[in-house]
Amino acid sequence: MLLHQQEIKFSQYSSIYDLIVPKDNLLRKVNDIIDFSFVYQELVDKYCSNNGRMAHSPVRMFKYLLLKTIYTLSDVDVVERSLYDMSFKYFLEMSPEEDVINPSSLTKFRKLRLKDTDLLNLLINKTVSVAIEKGVIRSKSIIVDATHTLSRTNPFSALAVLRERSKLLRKTIYSYQEDWKERMPKKNTDNDLEKELSYCKELEQVIGQDETISAIPAIKEKLNLLKETVEDTRENINSAKDADAKLGYKSVDNPFFGYKTHLAMTEERIITAAVVTSGEKGDGPELPKLIKMSQENGLDFDTVIGDAAYSGKENIQLAKDQDLKIVAKLNPSITQGFRKDEDKFDYNKDADMFVCPAGHLAIRKARQGKKKMGVNQVDTYFFDVEKCKTCPLKNGCYKQGAKTKSYSVSIKSDLHKEQMEFQESPYFKEKAKERYKIEAKNGELKNAHGFGRAISYGINNMEMQAAIALFTVNVKRILKLARV
Template sequence: MLAQQQKLQFSAFSGLYALIVPKDNLLRKISELIDFAFIYEELLDKYCLNNGRMAESPVRMFKYLLLKTIYTISDVDVVERSMYDMSFKYFLDMSPEEAVINPSSLTKFRKLRLKDADLLNLLIGKTVSLAIEKDIIKSRSIIVDATHSLSRSNPYSALEVLRERSKLLRKAVYSIDEDMKGRMPEKNASGELADELAYCKELEKLIESDQALCLIPAVKQKLNLLKEIVEDTQENYTLSKDRDARTGHKSVDSKFFGYKTHLAMTEERIITAAVVTSGEKGDGPELPILLKISQDNGIQVDTVIGDSAYSGKENLKLKDKSDQNINIVAKLNPSITQGFRKDEDRFDYNKAADMFVCPAGHIAIRKARQGEKNVGKNQVDTYYFDVEKCKICSLKDSCYKTGAKTKSYSVSIKSSLHKGQMAFQQTEYYREKASHRYKIEAKNSELKNVHGYGRAISNGITNMQMQGALAIFTVNLKRILKLTT
C-alpha cells in the first residue's frame, strides 16, 4: 500500500537542519533546485494504493539511489551513512530521529518498481526542461559522442573478481595495521571458485572480529563491496555471464567487453539525450535518434558537432532535409563517407581503429587501397578479416564462403561525393563549432571517474540504462547548480 509519503516529516528536532546543514551544501542545493514529486507520479501505478503493508515512499527510495550515484558507495554504506549524516537525512526528508530502511529494500525497489520505467529519458527530460526553464541553454548546437562502460562480469571471471576485491580489502587493512599480515587466513591457491568463496568468508569473519578496525571507513567500504560480490556469486555462481554485453573496439589493439552510451550535449554541457547499446555498435547510426530525443526534450538544433564517426552519408543528408537543415560539424573520412556499399547495415566502421567490424563483432586485421588516385576514377578500400575466425564463426553461413582463403570487405570512395561538406569544413563557422567538441570528452570523464560509470554495477542492458539514468541526472543537476550560482 502507498500513501502520500513524500510530505515533510514534522519533528521537534527538525530545527537542527538549519544549524547543521550549510546553505551551500550540495544536497541542500539539489533539494531546493528540483521537486522530486514527479518520481511519485511516475511510479504510482507500480504500487497498490489500498491493500497490504505501508510501503516506503518511492521518492525517498529514489533519493537513496541518487545518493549512491553522487558519492559512489554501496547499498549498505548509503543506508548506514543516512543514520548519522544530517545532510543525508535532510535530503531524504527524514526527521533527525527517524529510522532508516534495510539495505535489501533498495534491491527490491530497483527490481520491482523501476524495472519497466523509462528512467533514462524521464530523468534527462526533467533536467533539460529545468535548464530551459532557468534560461540556461542559449546555444542551438548539440555535441555527440559515445563512451564505453565495462561489463560487470568482464574482463574477470568470478574467481578473479573475488581475488581482486579481497586484495583491495587486505590493502586497506594493511594501511591501518601492518601487523594484521600475520593474522590473515592463508590465500586460496587453487583455481576452484568454491575454495575462493570459502577464503573470502574467512577473511570477512576475521576483519569483522576486530570491531575497531572494521569501523574505519576505508576498511568498511572495501569489506561491504566484498560482501556484495560474495553474495552475488553465491546466487548466480558466476559473474562472467552478461548476455547483453558485447565486445567493442577502442583501437586496433584495444578492445573492451561491455556497453556504449551514446550522448548528446549542449554547448552549456547539459546532456539532452542518451542511448545505451551493447559495445559493438557503431557511433554514427545513433545520431538520428539522439537528435530526435534532444528535439523532443525542447532543444532547438541547427548544428551537430562530433568526430569523424558521425560524417556518414545518412547523417550528412540531414543538411538537405527541409524539416531539419542540420549542419554536421564532423571531419570527413573516406571510409565512412562513400556512396553505396554492400551490407552497409551489417558492417560498422570503428573510428578509433580505422577499421570495419563484421556482424559477429570481429575487427579487420588490415586494409589496402586499390585504384588510381585520379579525378573521375573510383578507388576502393579493402578490409581483410582473420579467416581462421570466419571458419568457426556462428554467422559463417551468411558471411563466409566455405574453403575461401581470405575474407574481405570493400568500400568504394568517390572523390567528388562530398564537395559541399569539404567546402563547409573550410569555413570559420565550422572551425568555431568544432572547437567545442572537447567538452563532451570532459563530461565522459566526469561520468566515469566521479560517478563510477566506467563499469556496470549490475548485469544486463536494463540495469545499465538505470545506472546511466542516475549518473546523467546527477551530472546535469550539478551543472545546472553551477550555472545558476
C-alpha cells in the same frame, strides 16, 4: 500499497535541519533545484493503491539510489548513513527521529518498480528542462561520443574492482594507524579471481576482528563496500554469460566485452540524450536517435560536433535535411554507399576498420581504383574467412567455398565534397575544439560514478545504471553553472 506517500511528516525536531545542514550543502541544493514529484507520477502505477503492505515512498527510494551514486556507497552503508547523517535525512525528507528502511528494499525497488520504465530518457528530460529553465544552456551545439562499460561477466574486470576496493580499504586504515601494514594478510599477485576473493575474505576477517579499527565510520564504509562486492562477485561467478553484452573495440588491439553508452551533450556539459547498446555497435548509426531525443527534450541547436565516426553519408544527409552542421572530420572509410539495412557494416573509428553484422572486425584493408581526384577509389576491407564459414549470419553474406570475404566502400560523393569544403572553414575549426569536453565527461562518469563497469547483468540494468549516473552528473553541473 502506496498511500499518502507524498504527505509531509511534521516533527517537533525538524528545525534542527536549519541549524546543522548549511545552505550550501550539496544535498540541500539538489532538493531546492529539483522537484522530485515526477518520480512519484512516473511510478505510481507500479504500486497497488488498496491492497498489500504499506510501501516505501518511490521518491525516497529513488533518492537512496542517487545517494549511492553520488557518494559511491553500498546498499548497507547508504541506509546506515541515513540513520545518523542529517544531510542525508534532510535530502530523503525524513523527520530527524524517523527510522530507516531495510537495505534489501533497495534491491526490490530496482527489480520491481523500475523495471520496464524508460528511466534513462525520463531523467535526462527532467534535468534538461531544469537547465533550460535556469538559463544555463546558451550554446547552439551538441557534442556526441560513446563511452564503453565492461560487463560484469569479465572475470578480470571483477578482479580489478576487488583490488581497487581492498586497496581503498587498506589506504583508509593506514591513514588512521600506519602500523597496521604489518598485520595485513599477504596480497594476491596472481590474475586469479578465486585467489583474489580468498584474499578479500581474509582481509575482511582480520579487520572485522578488531573493533577499535573496524568501528571507525570511514573504515566501516570501505569494509562494507568490499563485502558487498565480494558477495555479488561470488553470487555471479558461475552465472551464464551476459547475453546482452558483446565484444567491441577501443582500438584494433584492445577489445572489450560489455556495453556502449552513446551520449549527446551541450557545450555547457549538460547531457541531453543517451542510448545504451551492446559493445559491438558503431557510433555513427546512433546519431539520428541522439539528435531526435535532444530535440524532443527541448534543446534548440544547429550544430553537431563529433569525431570521424559521425561523418558517414547517412548522417551528413540527415544533417542537411534538418539544416544542421556536422562538425566531424570526413573519413573516406565511413562512406557506406546505398546498402540495404540488413547488409550494413558499421565503421569502428578506434580500430579504423569495419565490423560485420555478426560483430567481427576486419583484419586488413586496401585502397583500390584511380588516385586522381579520388573519384573512382574505394577502400576494401577483408575479414577472417574462417570465421565467415561458421558464422550464423553467413547466408547472403558469405558465399560457400569463397577464399576471401571483403567489404568495399567508395571514397567520395557530392555530399562528401561539400563536407570537405566545410572542414576548411573557420567555423568548423573553431567548433571542433569543443569536442574534448565530452571526453572529460566520459572520464567523470567512470572515475567518479563507477561507470567503467556494469553493476549488474543485462542491457536493461545497464540502462538503469546509466540513468542514475547521468542524472547525477547533470544535476551537479546545473548547480555549478546556476551557482545555486
